[in-house]
Amino acid sequence: MTGPVLWALLGHWRRNPLQLFTVLAGLALATALWSGVQAINAEARASYRLAADMLGAADRAQITTRAGGRVSVADYVALRRGGWRVTPVIEGRYDDIRILGIDPLTAPFGGSGLSEFTRADFGAFLTAPGLILGQAEVLERLRGKSLAGFETRPSMAPNTALMDIAVAQKLLEFDAGLTRLMVDPQQPLVQVPLGQIAPHLQLTTPQVGADVARLTGSFHLNLTAFGLLAFAVGIFVVHGAIGLAFEQRRGMIRTLRALGVPLRQLVVVQTLELLCLALVAGTVGMCGGYLMAAALLPDVAATLRGLYGADVSGSLHLRPAWWLSGFAIALLGTGLAAAAGLWQVLRMPLLAAAQSRAWALASRWAARWQAGAALALLALAAILAGFGTGLMAGFALLAALLVGAALALPLLLDQTLAVLGGRAKTATAGWFWADTRQQVPGLSLALMALLLAMAANIGVSTMVSSFRQTFVGFLDQRLAAELYVSAQNPGQAADLQRFLEARVDAVLPVQSVSRQLMGMPVAIYGNRPHATYRDNWQFLQAVPDVWQKIAEGKALIVNEQFFRRAGLQLGQELAIGPDHKRTNSLQIAGVYGDYGNPVGQVVIAERLFKQLYPEVVGQRFGLRLDPSQVSKLRLDLIERFDLPQRNVIDQAQIKALSLAVFERTFTVTAALNVLTLAVAGFAILMSLLTLAGLRLPQLAPVWALGMTRASLAKFEVLRAVILAAFTSLMALGLGLLLAWVLLAVINVEAFGWRLPMDVFPAQYARLGALALLAALLAALWPAWRLVRRSPADLLQVFSNER
Amino acid sequence: MNVKTVFILLWVCLIMPPIARAQGFADLGTSAQGFAVPQPDYKLRFPSDHGAHPAFRIEWWYLTANLTGPDQTEYGLQWTLFRTVLSQTSLLQAEDSGWNNGQLWMGHAAVTSPTAHFTAERLARGGIGQAGVTAVPFEAWIDDWVLEGTGSKTPLGAATLRASGIEFAYDMQLQARGPWVLHGQEGYSVKSADGRASHYYSQPFFDISGTLRLPQGVVPVTGQAWLDREWSSSPLAVSQTGWDWFSLSFAGGDKLMAFQVRDQAGRAFTSATWITANGRTTSFGNGALTVTPMHLTSVAGRKVPTQWRLQLEDKGLDIRIDALNPSAWMDVSLPYWEGPVRFTGTHTGRGYLEMTGYE
Structure with missing residues (x-):
């Protein structure tokens, strides 16, 4: 008996291959993005573990x-x-x-x-x-x-x-x-x-706090958040498609039950069917995820190496746990998407009317519930923004904000369209707005997906661009010397210094020691007092005459990471020095931005540095000289001191190198961004395609009143574009909020620095245009099908008992 | 000392299979592949021969002691420094040649009581000063383990001895009460029927006193110690699988060094040196000595004879030897049994027993 029942149920997919495709593709995409991110994380973590465990050094x-x-x-x-x-x-x-x-x-x-x-x-x-x-x-x-x-x-x-x-x-x-x-x-x-x-x-003793795993934790949390976001977007798609399928199969189920198929068997068979779908889509998704991870891993490895100096394998290994988690997430996704449908089948009275209601039509109760949930989440986001601390709170804030906004979207659209409809002057316009409003529930899931994808895109690109702008400015400040030279040993360092002093405007030694200060690793630098620092370094906070005070050996400056992590105050005394008994307490006179550096930094005067750490011989020097002399001096140095090429680097080279590291850092983010947006576009297309079939009864009367199929199709396209436009507008607001959370909350918690937020209208406009284009393209196909529809189909509507 | 050579060679072969297998175990005795070979007419010279002989493949400074605590509890103590050659380039290298040095040093230390047995092991390479031996003034060391001469007239007439492990440590003073003793023919000691040999001499007349640090506390002890010096490059035949070595001190003041090397066929090659209380020696070649295992003990998953009958007809010697602690298993890189013994019969006294090759 199970066989024929299953066969009958599967018949639905045979008649609606597009729906089947949507379910499978959505599920596969969600699984692929999630499992791909997980594969990258797992590979990186395995690499850290191996590196830390090398020689058992992790706990030695x-x-x-x-x-x-x-x-x-x-x-x-x-x-x-x-x-x-x-x-x-x-x-x-x-x-x-x-x-x-x-x-x-x-x-x-x-x-x-x-x-x-x-x-x-x-x-x-x-x-x-x-x-x-x-x-x-x-x-x-x-x-x-x-x-x-x-x-x-x-x-x-x-x-x-x-x-x-x-x-x-x-x-x-x-x-x-x-x-x-x-x-x-x-x-x-x-x-x-x-x-x-x-x-x-x-x-x-081993420092648990400073290890690579902790430093990179925020990076992986970022990736995981992206993976979850992509998964959520994919599940929106699947939920829509499965919900529709259940709705359309009501008639069939009623018939099957009337024929004597027990309800329990129907539920079991349907669960079995879903399981098969999940397995098929899961397998495809896992393969996709693997390919995606394999393609992205080299960039991730480069990022981690550049940002944290962590060695991560560039090639992917297949881990059983990863396969299991991938299938688990596919099953979970299917379960989430189909739970409501199955529940309805269970509760449906045997002889209930089998009319095809518009699927997922929001009842008044559901709308109220949704509004309540949205409000609660947004309130939670506000509370977290105000009082939350820690990276997890930051991510919770992100999640509450995104989900709250997504839930609020249909209601906002509904209200907006109601207002516009009220102002309509002509009957056609009135019909158009009312009909658009009527469509919102059907499209809401796809629009939510679009909202999330666009907001994530805006938020992340704002963060990256702001970061980039700040970083470039920061490089200009910090890499003020024209040429950087490293000696090979202390003896050569002394010779170099003697040789250079007569030939350049200034020799600025770069000398540092690694110390534990306030329980965290800190590099202490001894800077030679020079106008270079005064002219170029910008402070986030500083007392007046800060360089003067440093030169006198009374004060020090710290980088923002250290300042925030150690909870320091400007003007506070900080004890440095080789042993903690000898107190060398200096006043914190300034805080400077130090982007891209994972560890803390302290700068003191060179004289004091030499007093405290006489053993340290600075072997690197920054040289100030006429830029036109740089290449000549560089060759001179290489030849005279037999230095390797990499020991004499000019400013432009370092800047290029730093920027290259930076660019690679965000390759992965950009790739995930594009993928998420693609999923959202796909969601709109699928929703419109499935709605198109259902909408025939609503369009037929309008056609009968005299509107041509072409005009109807035009309105269909216009409607999709307008909805996408409204969604984009809301996504812009949400995206900017997201960017603020990323820059002012997540970054501070994850990296220890706060970035100034810049706005990039041209980027947003381009993204908006892209979203509208996606909506337009998605609407074109159903519209074209409408134009080609034979009038007989439309007439048929009136002959059917609906 | 005895034929620890097999042990060392086994060890060297285990860690250096490419070299050992390529050359074949049986070839070791003929040319010794560029290593120096013991010569029957070599005259031992002191104090220089107390130092290292880096041209030979293997060498050791081996000290064992029978001790007594204030409550008459008996203890045993072992301090050993082995030297072996990992690569022949090291034969030409200076002592301070750095990490590339191919001389490998290994230290074993142990303390045995009737109820407990503590062991420790150290490894080091030559070339950086972490381990080594100097003849004058005499010092043999690996890490903080040290045998250091303090005698004013002879470099090793008196000495201090220190070692420590995770659970134990000792700090001892030694004073020689008799002459150095040469085994075999003027210190040329034959180990197999086909004439493989080593240079071998001992100081069996050390008085020893000091403190043991054990988990239950510090124990002051006094007793008798026996130092063996031996070096060679190819002393054993490939068929020889292990040995049983005895150093015995009789109540009357005489001493006996005796060993048998067992081969695969169950035959034994025996050798012994009778040492009178004033240091005169009589050497006994293969066959004069008979040793018979009487009782086996299960230790570390192997059956090891911990009771022996030892006969040397020429001296009217027939004794039963019992291990003080049958579980004196040396759980080191290449494990063996080594511990203090007591004996009764025609003679009584105390001594040390070492057994290898019981798999």
């Missing part, structure tokens, strides 16, 4: 120099001989690959790098020429660069090569010294205190 304490330089081998040996179970690590970048040099003899066997370290590798790893372990792609890039053997380790962290410390030393041209010492969690009974062996070293 470390020993580094207080001054921030390298740990000497002598110090390492002194610590070992003092009873410390520590293991040396050399870490650096070669051709942008993270090079990890370890000593397997003292490294505790744990972590992803060493867990696969079999005894068989041990000898080859340890003895010349050595062995380099890494993913195939990494080893390929290192081929020919080292005499060592290669062994592929697919499960190692991406972009990372592991080797013996001697091999790494040669590859990185590390003359001497170690990057850091890792401390074994198990230490022997007898041990000489660290301060007694090497007072210039410091033991740091």
Whole structure:
């Protein structure tokens, strides 16, 4: 019995292939966007985990120099001989690959790098020429660069090569010294205190707060939010199509039940049918999601690398959890979309009238409920904007704002159209407005989708453009020196400085140490007092004569990230200095914007810096000189000091590089934006197509009154464009609100800086035109079908009992 | 000391399969692939031979001690530094050649009581100063583990000894009460029927005292220690699978070093040195000694003989040897059994037992 029932029900899809397509495509799109974003997130997270777990470093304490330089081998040996179970690590970048040099003899066997370290590798790893372990792609890039053997380790962290410390030393041209010492969690009974062996070293316990996962958390939350938005838009489409199908099948269901099919069986069969749809669409969606993720991942990897210095694999792995979650979301989406329909089938009286009501026609009760929900959500958004703190509150604000606005859209449209209808002068105009208003419920889901997509587009593009404008201005401020040169060692730095002082207007050393201040990682810079800073740096807040106060060694300035995260106040005292006992409390005299930098920064005077950190030798210099002399001096420096090209970079080059990183950062956002908008356009097309069939009974009387099919079609197109135009207007308002939330709330929480908001009317106009064009195109096909409709069809309406 | 060589070679082969397999285990004795080979006519020189011999493939400084606490509880103590060569380029390298140095150092330390056995292991490469041995003044060290000569007249006449693990540590003073003892033929000790050998000498007359730090507290102890020095490049045949080595101190003051190397066919190659209380030695070649396992103990999933019968007819010796703690398993990179023993029979006394190759 189940077979014939299923066959009868499926007959509906055979007769309405377009509807079937809509359901499948909508569901597949929603699944694809969601699962694609999830795949990207999963890949990135897996990469972080591997990178952090490399050598089990995620939970290991470390020993580094207080001054921030390298740990000497002598110090390492002194610590070992003092009873410390520590293991040396050399870490650096070669051709942008993270090079990890370890000593397997003292490294505790744990972590992803060493867990696969079999005894068989041990000898080859340890003895010349050595062995380099890494993913195939990494080893390929290192081929020919080292005499060592290669062994592929697919499960190692991406972009990372592991080797013996001697091999790494040669590859990185590390003359001497170690990057850091890792401390074994198990230490022997007898041990000489660290301060007694090497007072210039410091033991740091792992910083949970500063790790890559936390830094990038906001980025992934952003992606997830986008994925959810896309999913919601897709589900609007599916909900519409499935709702219509259930509505149209009422007659069939009544007939089936009259023939004796039990209600329970009908529900089971329909659930089964939905399950099949979900599986088919889910599979297609997962494939689409995979392709999308694979296409976007290289950009995401570049973004994360540029913004946070995090290594993310550029190639996608298929994870079982991802497949499961993808199908789960497809099923969930189908369930959400079909719940109402199934519920109605369950409650429908056996012999209820099988008339095809306009689907999803909003009853007065439903409208009231919707208005209430919209108001509640918008109120919640207002409360969150006023009192919320934290990134999650920011995203909750976004969600409340978007969903509230979407729910309010049909009501606002209805009211607007009622007002316009009231002012109509002619009968045709009156009919047009009334008919448009009558159409709103049918189109509301598609219009909501359009509203969300457009608002997201406006909001995100406003954020990106504002960011870009600020960032370019910021680069001009901060990269004021004409040429930047890095020495290869401290001795050369001194020679360089002597050589340059006679040849350029000013030599501005770039020297810094990494410290923990107020429990977070901060880079402390010692700046040489110079007009360059006075003329170019702009402050978000500052006391008068700020540079003067810094030069006197009485004050410091901090970047916005640090200022916000540590909850500092202008004028507050901040203790710096190599040890916390010696108090070097300076007044916070200014806060400057520092866009794109994940960590905190503090700037003090060079003189004070040298006093506090005598061990630090600045090896980078910014040079002020006549711009026409730049290229000559650059060549001079490269030749005279035998410097690699990358050590002497002119300002234009750095700016170009920074901007390139920036542009790549938002490639993904732009791509997701376009995809969301495409889904919304598709939603409008499908809604109009399905409505077109239903609207025949409403159009036939008008046609009978003398309006030609062509005029009717024209009005149909006009109606779609007008609705899209109203929606676009509302989307503009919503989008600007969204942009404000992104810039002033989300950005501050996620990155620690607030961006000034700029408005880009030309962009919005272009987007609006695009939306209208989409609506126009979507309306053209149904309109054309109306024009071609034979009058007999229209006449038929009157002969049917409706 | 004894034939720890097999152990070391096994270990080297496990970690260096490409080299060892290419050359074949059986070839080790012939040319030793560029390594120096022990010579029968070599005259040991002190103090320089206390230092390292980097031209040979393997070498150790091996100290064991039988100790007694204030409550007459017996303890055993082990301190060992092994040196082996990972790559032959290191034969030409200076001590301060950095991370590229191919000399590999390994330390084992243990403390054994009747009810507990603590072990620790350290690994290091040469070239950076983390581990090494200097002859004058004498110092052998890996990390904070150290055997350091303090004698004014001879570099190793007196010494301090320290090591620490996660659960234990010790700090001891040593004082030699007798001469250095050469095994085999003037320190040339044969290990197999086809003549493989090592240079081997001992100081069995150390008085030792100091403190043990154990989980239950600090224990002052005194006793007797035995230091073995041995180096070689290819001392064993491929068919030899393991050995049982004894260092025994008789109540009367005499000492005995005895070992057997077992082969796959179950045959044994034996050797022994009888040492009188004033340091005179008598060497016994293959066959003079008989050792028979009497009782097996299950430890770390293997059956290990922890009770032995040892006979040396020429000296009228027939004793039963019992492990102080049958669970004295060294759970290190390449595990083995090593611990203090007591014996009764024609003679009584204490000593140390080492057994390898029980899989």
